[in-house]
Amino acid sequence: MGGEATKAISKEILWGGGRSPFSVSYGKMMMWYFLVSDALTFGGLLTAYGFARAGSEAAWPIGEQVFRALPGLEGEYPLMYVALMTFILIVSSVTMVLAVESGHRNDKAGVLKWMAWTIVGGFVFLGSQAWEWSHFIHGSGGMFQLEKAVTVTADDGQVFELKEGEAVFMDHHFGHLAEPWIEGNPNVSLVASDHGVKLVEVGEHTHEAELHSLTLNKYIENESHVSGAEMMKLWEARGANFSFGANLHDSEYAVQQQYADFFFFITGFHGFHVFSGVVINIIIFVMAYKGVFERRKHYEMVEKVGLYWHFVDLVWVFVFTFFYLI
Amino acid sequence: MERDDLLVNDSYALNAHHSEEEGRKIRSKIWKVTGILTLLTTIEVIMGIYFKRSEAFSWTVIKWSFIILTLVKAAYIVMVFMHLGEERTNLRRAVIVPYFLFICYLIFIAITEGFGHLGAFQMFH
Numbered sequence: 001m002g003g004e005a006t007k008a009i010s011k012e013i014l015w016g017g018g019r020s021p022f023s024v025s026y027g028k029m030m031m032w033y034f035l036v037s038d039a040l041t042f043g044g045l046l047t048a049y050g051f052a053r054a055g056s057e058a059a060w061p062i063g064e065q066v067f068r069a070l071p072g073l074e075g076e077y078p079l080m081y082v083a084l085m086t087f088i089l090i091v092s093s094v095t096m097v098l099a100v101e102s103g104h105r106n107d108k109a110g111v112l113k114w115m116a117w118t119i120v121g122g123f124v125f126l127g128s129q130a131w132e133w134s135h136f137i138h139g140s141g142g143m144f145q146l147e148k149a150v151t152v153t154a155d156d157g158q159v160f161e162l163k164e165g166e167a168v169f170m171d172h173h174f175g176h177l178a179e180p181w182i183e184g185n186p187n188v189s190l191v192a193s194d195h196g197v198k199l200v201e202v203g204e205h206t207h208e209a210e211l212h213s214l215t216l217n218k219y220i221e222n223e224s225h226v227s228g229a230e231m232m233k234l235w236e237a238r239g240a241n242f243s244f245g246a247n248l249h250d251s252e253y254a255v256q257q258q259y260a261d262f263f264f265f266i267t268g269f270h271g272f273h274v275f276s277g278v279v280i281n282i283i284i285f286v287m288a289y290k291g292v293f294e295r296r297k298h299y300e301m302v303e304k305v306g307l308y309w310h311f312v313d314l315v316w317v318f319v320f321t322f323f324y325l326i
Numbered sequence: 327m328e329r330d331d332l333l334v335n336d337s338y339a340l341n342a343h344h345s346e347e348e349g350r351k352i353r354s355k356i357w358k359v360t361g362i363l364t365l366l367t368t369i370e371v372i373m374g375i376y377f378k379r380s381e382a383f384s385w386t387v388i389k390w391s392f393i394i395l396t397l398v399k400a401a402y403i404v405m406v407f408m409h410l411g412e413e414r415t416n417l418r419r420a421v422i423v424p425y426f427l428f429i430c431y432l433i434f435i436a437i438t439e440g441f442g443h444l445g446a447f448q449m450f451h
Binding site: 021022023024025028029032033036040044063064078080086087090091093094096097100101105221296297298300306310313314317321324326 | 336338339340341342343344345346349352353356357360363364367368370371374375378389392393395396399400403404406407408409413414416417420421424425428429432
């Protein structure tokens with residue numbers, strides 16, 4: 001111990017009767033103060049996100065358009081996966097609070113059981129996030145920017161007057177071959193087909209992907225599909241700027257890079273918190289198993305770690321609203 | 327040297343103990359709150375899928391209902407799961423008041439500055 005605590009000051013003077021005005025232990029109070037400061041960090045990140053979004057001149061991607069895939073399934077399930085992740089985290093928060101409750105009854109078996117489930121929940125969440133990152137990084141088709149202005153009619157009859165630099169989105173199958181083609185892979189070539197163009201990959205296996213339709217405003221409300229001759233007008237007006245998936249320099253989700261950057265930073269920073277939470281949970285589980293808390297006659301350590309774990313859930317509740325929903 | 331904080335702390339930790347009887351009550355409360363949190367999340371998701379952003383007015387209403395639902399969820403987590411509701415008023419305020427003041431400030435910054443300097447972020451792009 002350093003500072004004032006090493007000096008011989010009687011407890012009566014310090015706390016006016018041996019009890020702190022907060023009636024909690026030093027460790028628990030400091031955990032609360034840490035959580036307050038950490039919450040400010042996340043608050044700052046989400047505010048920066050709102051600032052960038054409100055200040056953006058180009059359209060900003062929205063959650064239910066970007067996050068609408070489920071692992072192993074074709075089709076669109078807007079926000080389902082994120083909702084599932086939220087639910088997993090809430091459930092693991094519940095098992096944590098049940099572990100704390102068991103601790104208050106000095107029930108070692110209960111603490112071990114519920115801590116184990118909490119750790120499992122943490123790993124499931126981390127796995128889900130890994131899949132979501134992977135899906136976000138790989139993207140779903142890619143986009144290119146127009147080199148010149150063009151006017152097209154969408155399948156639904158709507159007329160679009162597109163300016164130079166406007167984003168046009170490819171479908172999943174065509175984009176899959178378009179990526180190696182743009183990167184200059186000699187096995188992939190663009191050839192004319194009955195309806196327009198297709199990409200052909202030769203090699204061990206031959207793959208073909210026909211350009212069936214192009215999409216406008218894919219990650220924005222009211223996406224529109226363009227096909228046939230109108231689609232070819234868009235294709236002919238393409239520039240050299242193709243983007244596939246997302247990384248720290250480039251993303252298919254928007255012309256501006258900030259969206260992908262904020263996704264990586266906010267969910268990554270939260271995921272890092274979940275990861276350290278799982279590690280701490282494992283340490284506490286081992287300590288409980290070895291009977292450290294039994295000898296101490298109380299399980300306050302479980303409660304302190306529980307505070308951190310609930311905080312991680314709390315942050316996700318805010319990320320869910322401010323990043324995905326709004 | 328004996329650590330005076332540990333000496334006192336054990337008594338705080340022991341104070342938190344409860345009986346089997348109280349435990350049952352606490353557990354039923356936990357499951358009730360779980361149900362509420364799940365319900366609120368489901369409502370948010372359904373609203374997120376169902377309502378369109380195109381109509382500017384209704385979207386403002388939806389947006390604020392998301393924020394309010396989130397704050398309700400956050401309150402349940404902090405007050406019940408994190409037991410802040412059972413702590414002393416002093417501690418409760420020490421945690422909530424500074425954060426509340428700062429979050430108001432952050433929201434103010436986000437709303438006014440965000441719209442006031444359109445394109446400011448493009449400088450860094």
